Each structure stands twice: as C-alpha cells, then as structure tokens.
Amino acid sequence: MVNQAISPLLQIVDLCVSVEDQQILKGVNLTVNAGEVHAIMGPNGSGKSTLANSLAGRPEYSVVSGEVLYRGEDLLALEPEDRARRGLFLAFQYPMELPGVRAWQFLKAAVDAKRQHNGEEEMSAREFDQFLKDKVSQVDIDPELSRRNVNEGFSGGEKKRNEILQMAMLEPDLALLDETDSGLDIDALRIVSEGVNKLRNPSNAVVLVTHYQRILNYITPDFVHVLVDGRIVRSGGADLAHELEEKGYDWIREMVS
Amino acid sequence: MSTQKIISRNTSSDDLASDYKWGFTIDIEEDAAPKGLNEDIVRLISAKKEEPEWLLEWRLKAFRHWMRQNFEEPSWAHLSHPVIDFQDIHYYAAPKTKEDGPKSLDEVDPELIEAFNKLGIPLDEQKKMTGVAVDAVLDSVSVATTYQDMLEKSGIIFCSMSEAVKNHPELVRKYLGSVVPYTDNFYASLNSAVFSDGSFAYIPKGVRCPIELMTYFRINAEESGQFERTLIVAEEASYVSYLEGCTAPMRKSTQLHAAVVELIALDDAEIKYSTLQNWFPGDKEGVGGVYNFVTKRGKAAGRNSKISWTQVETGSAITWKYPSVVLQGDNSVGEFYSVALVNNYQQADTGTKMIHIGKNTKSTIVAKGISAGKAENTYRGLVKINASANGAKNFTQCDSLLIGDQCGAHTVPYIEVKNPTAQMEHEATTSKVSDDQLFYCQQRGIGVEDAHYMIINGFCRGIFQELPFEFAMEASQLLKVSLEGTVG
Ligand SMILES: Nc1ncnc2c1ncn2[C@@H]1O[C@H](COP(=O)(O)OP(=O)(O)OP(=O)(O)O)[C@@H](O)[C@H]1O
Ligand SMILES: [Mg+2]
Numbered sequence: 001m002v003n004q005a006i007s008p009l010l011q012i013v014d015l016c017v018s019v020e021d022q023q024i025l026k027g028v029n030l031t032v033n034a035g036e037v038h039a040i041m042g043p044n045g046s047g048k049s050t051l052a053n054s055l056a057g058r059p060e061y062s063v064v065s066g067e068v069l070y071r072g073e074d075l076l077a078l079e080p081e082d083r084a085r086r087g088l089f090l091a092f093q094y095p096m097e098l099p100g101v102r103a104w105q106f107l108k109a110a111v112d113a114k115r116q117h118n119g120e121e122e123m124s125a126r127e128f129d130q131f132l133k134d135k136v137s138q139v140d141i142d143p144e145l146s147r148r149n150v151n152e153g154f155s156g157g158e159k160k161r162n163e164i165l166q167m168a169m170l171e172p173d174l175a176l177l178d179e180t181d182s183g184l185d186i187d188a189l190r191i192v193s194e195g196v197n198k199l200r201n202p203s204n205a206v207v208l209v210t211h212y213q214r215i216l217n218y219i220t221p222d223f224v225h226v227l228v229d230g231r232i233v234r235s236g237g238a239d240l241a242h243e244l245e246e247k248g249y250d251w252i253r254e255m256v257s
Numbered sequence: 258m259s260t261q262k263i264i265s266r267n268t269s270s271d272d273l274a275s276d277y278k279w280g281f282t283i284d285i286e287e288d289a290a291p292k293g294l295n296e297d298i299v300r301l302i303s304a305k306k307e308e309p310e311w312l313l314e315w316r317l318k319a320f321r322h323w324m325r326q327n328f329e330e331p332s333w334a335h336l337s338h339p340v341i342d343f344q345d346i347h348y349y350a351a352p353k354t355k356e357d358g359p360k361s362l363d364e365v366d367p368e369l370i371e372a373f374n375k376l377g378i379p380l381d382e383q384k385k386m387t388g389v390a391v392d393a394v395l396d397s398v399s400v401a402t403t404y405q406d407m408l409e410k411s412g413i414i415f416c417s418m419s420e421a422v423k424n425h426p427e428l429v430r431k432y433l434g435s436v437v438p439y440t441d442n443f444y445a446s447l448n449s450a451v452f453s454d455g456s457f458a459y460i461p462k463g464v465r466c467p468i469e470l471m472t473y474f475r476i477n478a479e480e481s482g483q484f485e486r487t488l489i490v491a492e493e494a495s496y497v498s499y500l501e502g503c504t505a506p507m508r509k510s511t512q513l514h515a516a517v518v519e520l521i522a523l524d525d526a527e528i529k530y531s532t533l534q535n536w537f538p539g540d541k542e543g544v545g546g547v548y549n550f551v552t553k554r555g556k557a558a559g560r561n562s563k564i565s566w567t568q569v570e571t572g573s574a575i576t577w578k579y580p581s582v583v584l585q586g587d588n589s590v591g592e593f594y595s596v597a598l599v600n601n602y603q604q605a606d607t608g609t610k611m612i613h614i615g616k617n618t619k620s621t622i623v624a625k626g627i628s629a630g631k632a633e634n635t636y637r638g639l640v641k642i643n644a645s646a647n648g649a650k651n652f653t654q655c656d657s658l659l660i661g662d663q664c665g666a667h668t669v670p671y672i673e674v675k676n677p678t679a680q681m682e683h684e685a686t687t688s689k690v691s692d693d694q695l696f697y698c699q700q701r702g703i704g705v706e707d708a709h710y711m712i713i714n715g716f717c718r719g720i721f722q723e724l725p726f727e728f729a730m731e732a733s734q735l736l737k738v739s740l741e742g743t744v745g
C-alpha cells in the first residue's frame with residue numbers, strides 16, 4: 001500500500017505518448033511534490049501541451065508506455081472527469097467555447113461534481129452565487145464574463161482569465177497551466193499571476209508551461225525543466241529560465257545531440 | 258348514458274354520391290366506436306356529443322372530402338412508414354370515467370396525476386401558485402378544467418371543445434375551420450370529420466389572460482386514433498399564453514394522432530402557443546410509437562397582432578407538423594421557435610409556413626434540430642411574401658446538431674417573394690457535439706453524459722428562453738429522457 005502522505009503528488013516515469021501514430025513524448029520523467037512550482041519550457045512543438053493534455057486524459061493522446069502516479073495512485077487508469085474530481089486541473093492553451101452554455105451553470109456543475117466526489121452536498125444556488133462572487137473578485141475578473149456563455153465570443157485574454165477563475169473555484173491540488181500567460185496584457189499577467197499565488201499552499205502544486213521569463217518574475221518556480229523533442233533534457237532552478245531567455249534553445253539542443 | 262343506434266357498414270365513394278342518411282339501429286354499449294370510419298361513425302361521434310345539426314353537416318362534408326382523397330396521404334415529406342390502414346383504427350373512445358365526469362381535480366384519474374407529476378407539472382395546489390389553468394384531455398375527452406371561476410370573472414372562456422359547442426355555439430360556428438378549412442389537407446379533413454374533443458379559449462377585447470392556459474393530452478386506448486381540435490380566439494388588444502403538453506403510454510402498435518389547432522388574433526392581440534410533445538416514440542428498434550400528423554395554423558388577422566409558436570418535439574415515431582402564421586393584418590408578427598429531437602428510428606419532418614399578406618409584416622423562424630441514433634430530422638419551411646406585403650421582413654435560422662454518425666439532418670427552405678421590398682435573411686448551420694467540448698467539460702469534472710446534456714441544452718437555449726419558465730425546465734428534462742443511453 002502506498003502511503004499518500006509521503007509519496008509525491010505527481011510522479012511521471014518514462015512516459016511515452018503518441019498522437020495519430022506519431023510519437024511525441026519519448027520518455028518523460030518528472031516528480032512534483034506538494035508545495036512546489038515547476039516551470040516547463042521548450043521550443044514550439046516539443047511536446048509541452050502533449051504532456052499536460054495526456055496527464056488530463058485527453059482521448060487523442062494515447063499513452064504508449066510509462067507510468068504516472070498521482071498521490072501514489074495510477075492516474076492513467078482514471079477517466080478524465082475522475083482525474084479532475086481528484087484535484088487535477090488543466091488551464092487550456094486554447095480554451096473551448098460552449099455556445100449557449102451559461103458559465104454559471106457550467107461552473108456550478110463542475111463545483112458540484114467535485115463536492116459529490118468528496119462526499120459533500122451540492123451547493124445551493126444562493127451559496128454558489130456568493131462563492132462565485134468571492135472568487136470573481138479574488139481573481140479580479142469582469143463579473144460580466146461569468147454571466148455569459150462559456151468562452152463564447154471571449155477575447156483570447158478573457159478566455160485565459162476565465163481559466164484562472166475556474167481554477168480558483170475548483171481549488172485544485174495539481175494545476176497544469178498551459179501557456180496561461182500567452183496573450184495576456186501586462187496588467188492581466190500580473191492579475192493572473194497574483195491569482196495563482198493566492199491559490200498556492202503547502203498541499204498543492206503548480207506546473208506551468210511557458211515561453212517567457214516574465215511570468216516567472218511573479219510566480220517563482222522551484223524548478224525549471226526544458227522539454228526538447230519529447231524529452232526533458234535539462235532541469236534546474238529559477239536561473240535556468242533567465243539563461244534560456246538570454247541564449248535561446250540552440251545551446252541546449254547542441255548539448256543533447 | 259344516452260344510447261345511440263347505428264348501422265355499422267363500410268362506406269365506399271359510391272355511397273357518397275347519394276345523400277342517403279343511415280338510421281341508427283345497433284346498440285353501442287361501450288364508449289368506443291367500432292374500428293373503421295364511415296358516415297355512421299361520424300354521426301355517432303356527433304350524436305354522442307349532442308351536437309347541433311350544422312356541426313354534423315360540417316363533419317359530413319369534411320368526411321366526404323376526405324373520402325374523395327382515396328386514402329392517399331400526402332407523400333412529399335421526408336418520412337417513410339408503412340401504409341396506414343385507416344379502417345383499422347377506433348375513431349372514438351371516451352374514458353370510462355366520462356359518465357360520472359370528474360367534478361373536481363380530486364376525481365381525476367390518479368394515473369393522470371401521476372403522469373403529470375412525472376413530467377413535473379403537478380395538477381394540484383402548486384399550480385395555483387404558479388398560475389396555470391389546466392384542461393386535461395384524456396383519450397379525446399376533456400376531463401378537468403381548473404380555475405373556471407377566476408377566468409370567468411375576466412370574461413375568458415376556457416373549456417373543452419364539446420362544452421364550447423354546447424355553451425358558445427355562435428363563437429365556434431364563426432371561427433371553426435376559418436383558419437384551417439376542412440379541405441386544407443388530408444389529415445385536416447380527417448380531423449374535421451371525427452374530432453372528438455380538444456380545447457377552446459376565447460379572450461375578450463382588452464383582456465390580458467392573467468394565467469397560463471394549459472391543455473394536457475394523453476392517448477390511452479390501444480389502436481385508437483386521437484383527433485383533437487383546438488381553437489383559440491384573441492379579441493382586440495387581448496393576450497394569452499397557452500401551453501400544450503402531450504404524452505402517450507408505451508404501446509406495441511402504432512397510434513394515429515391527427516390534431517388541428519386554429520388561432521385567431523384580432524387587432525393588437527397576441528397569442529403565444531407553446532407545445533411540449535412527448536408522444537411515445539416507439540421502442541429502440543422502432544416498434545410502436547405515435548404517428549403525429551398535425552395541422553397548426555394561426556391567423557394574425559388584425560393590425561399589430563402577433564402569433565408566436567414555440568415547440569419542443571421529442572416524441573412520436575413520425576412527426577409531420579408545420580405550425581404556421583398567416584400574417585394578414587398590417588404590422589402583424591409571426592414567430593416560430595422549435596426544437597425537434599429525434600433518436601433511434603424516429604422521423605420528424607417539421608417546420609413552419611409564414612405567409613405575409615399585410616404591410617410591414619415581420620416573421621422570425623428559429624428551428625433547432627437534434628438527431629441521434631438512426632433518426633432522420635427534416636426542417637421544411639415556407640416563407641411567402643405576397644405582392645401586397647410591402648416592407649415585409651423575415652429572419653430564418655436553422656441549426657442542426659448531430660449525435661453519432663448514423664442519423665440525418667435535412668433543411669428544406671422554400672422561399673416565394675412577390676414583393677421587391679421584402680427583406681429576407683437566412684442562416685443555417687450543422688454541427689456535432691465536438692470531442693474537444695466534451696473533454697473541456699470532463700476536465701472540469703463533469704461526466705460525459707452530463708456534458709452532452711449541457712451542450713445540447715446550450716444549443717437549444719434560444720428556444721427554451723421562449724418557453725414559460727416551468728415548461729423550459731421540463732423541456733430540458735425531456736431532452737435528457739429522450740437521449741438516455743444514447744450519449745456518454
Ligand atoms: N491533435 C494532434 N494532432 C496531430 N498532431 C498533434 C496533435 N497534438 C499535437 N500534435 C503534434 O505534436 C507535436 C507536439 O505538440 P505540442 O502541442 O505538445 O507542442 P508544444 O510544445 O505545446 O508547442 P507550443 O509551444 O507551440 O504550444 C507537434 O508537432 C504537434 O503538431
Ligand atoms: Mg503548447
């Protein structure tokens with residue numbers, strides 16, 4: 001029996017994933033402990049989103065081999081919704097639009113699903129209203145957005161902020177943020193980062209995929225990993241991000257080849 | 258019980274040539290007419306209802322007109338079904354309770370109450386608070402109308418068609434067949450000949466009906482046809498919102514339902530007519546189910562009048578239905594909001610007709626079709642702008658949503674414009690519930706089945722918004738029930 005208290009929050013062992021018969025991840029190893037922030041960087045097309053989406057269980061990403069333990073439990077055996085209910089959250093690089101579906105209704109269904117999983121009662125409409133209001137002000141998002149249809153007609157930046165609102169409402173244990181900083185204006189970047197920082201606590205962890213050092217000025221990572229061609233080729237501390245910003249990826253490519 | 262005598266015999270078209278009237282000689286003990294249709298049956302129905310002579314004559318004319326069509330149903334719709342044997346159907350069945358006729362809701366069939374509750378429309382106290390007057394039509398006979406007193410005070414008449422014929426013959430005679438004549442189409446002729454009951458509503462001049470009027474239809478008897486006739490007249494500057502709910506229990510054999518609904522709106526009057534149709538759709542293999550051939554038409558006769566149809570159609574094996582508006586008065590408005598959901602082997606050919614005659618008339622059509630399983634869904638709509646209709650406007654939007662890859666969606670818009678000032682807008686889309694959308698929901702902890710319902714409900718939002726709140730809740734419940742086991 002695995003002792004959940006001492007096992008890492010997330011343990012990825014030699015993960016290989018292919019998309020449409022093309023292998024994208026070629027043996028990823030990564031361990032994330034509670035309380036940590038990990039940044040994943042790497043060139044376009046190197047497999048960052050593939051990693052995040054396979055952890056969330058997206059159907060078109062098929063795991064060829066390898067193992068992923070989430071709090072000691074086989075994550076890959078779970079349906080996507082069960083992963084979510086257990087506290088795994090993915091902020092999408094490209095959030096989907098749900099025409100006609102009210103954000104309010106969507107968020108309530110999500111919150112209730114998690115509560116049900118935890119053996120709690122569904123929230124009353126009034127309770128939920130208050131909860132939503134609190135979170136909306138916490139992440140400083142336009143309250144109007146939560147009255148509209150999910151992401152329908154939202155600007156790129158609004159979609160990203162809406163992902164953070166959802167994250168705030170679901171209070172995940174493991175948050176995967178896939179380029180949440182891309183497409184945000186300077187103020188929004190600060191607001192989103194502050195939102196993430198407010199949610200941090202010793203029992204949860206954040207894995208953020210980014211191309212830019214600037215978000216890391218707000219959210220200081222404990223580790224920075226570089227993903228190139230489906231493998232983590234280098235890991236380091238916050239300094240590594242600065243180094244990458246200065247030098248680009250070529251020197252790393254050269255080192256590994 | 259009044260006992261009529263009747264000679265049972267088949268009628269041929271030859272018989273129709275003569276004006277021979279048959280006598281009544283056979284005892285009818287039970288409250289079901291023998292199978293088949295002939296003039297005697299028409300007379301029986303009329304006699305049972307103690308109708309005036311003019312109505313019998315009207316029925317007979319309709320019957321003769323129907324007979325001349327030689328059992329040839331219209332075949333232009335995108336529907337396929339075995340030939341209907343019109344002589345293998347009971348054309349009249351009254352529920353056993355009819356004789357002692359329930360005087361109050363307490364006496365209404367508990368099964369009916371149960372059905373109401375299942376649908377979330379309790380027929381009891383709760384209703385009083387939400388303000389819905391209910392007239393339940395069970396096997397063609399109207400069994401209960403609530404709130405009579407309250408309505409009478411404001412001069413509104415809301416009763417079964419039979420009662421209207423008895424108590425308000427001048428109104429019925431004036432308006433019956435004035436929008437849908439008995440010659441209109443095959444099923445309308447049949448209905449005119451044999452209609453057994455239905456609802457009648459009359460809103461006097463300047464009165465805004467304070468509550469929703471509702472009729473609940475249920476087909477009970479096996480191998481029986483149901484032929485309701487509904488007539489709503491809104492006098493000048495009046496308003497009424499009318500709801501119609503339909504269910505039928507599961508049956509192995511198919512059942513025929515051919516209703517006619519006529520609406521008349523005079524100057525500045527508005528009629529809002531909402532339908533939730535949940536007749537038995539047949540089983541998963543397509544056995545049984547209701548054949549639903551319905552003629553619904555409103556005449557926006559007066560200036561600034563408005564007629565609005567909202568329908569959520571989830572039931573029936575076959576749906577053939579085109580709620581229409583004749584926009585006769587200047588500035589009159591016609592609207593059609595529809596969700597038609599088909600699953601398994603269901604087929605729907607439904608849509609609307611907007612006939613613009615008056616000046617500056619305006620029509621809006623929003624039709625949403627959802628197809629699942631092996632079902633076929635067709636939107637068929639006509640927008641006709643007559644030469645007289647200066648400044649007419651139409652907006653049409655048809656959206657189809659497909660679930661799975663064995664179903665079909667078809668859009669057949671007909672447009673006839675005879676006035677160059679007309680403005681026409683048409684939009685059409687076909688979409689699927691995408692895997693990406695589903696995954697997005699799942700990633701937030703929402704199960705696949707709930708995610709489907711959520712997305713499908715979102716697709717229908719614009720239509721559900723047109724329904725009274727309670728009906729909207731029920732509509733979304735109906736979608737869920739109809740799709741059970743199909744998604745997820
Ligand atoms: N659904 C898919 N169908 C086909 N190919 C895909 C799919 N998803 C990813 N790929 C391919 O897999 C590779 C890795 O894609 P991925 O999205 O993981 O890259 P990334 O590191 O997130 O890049 P970026 O920085 O541009 O977001 C790319 O070559 C991409 O084209
Ligand atoms: Mg990416």
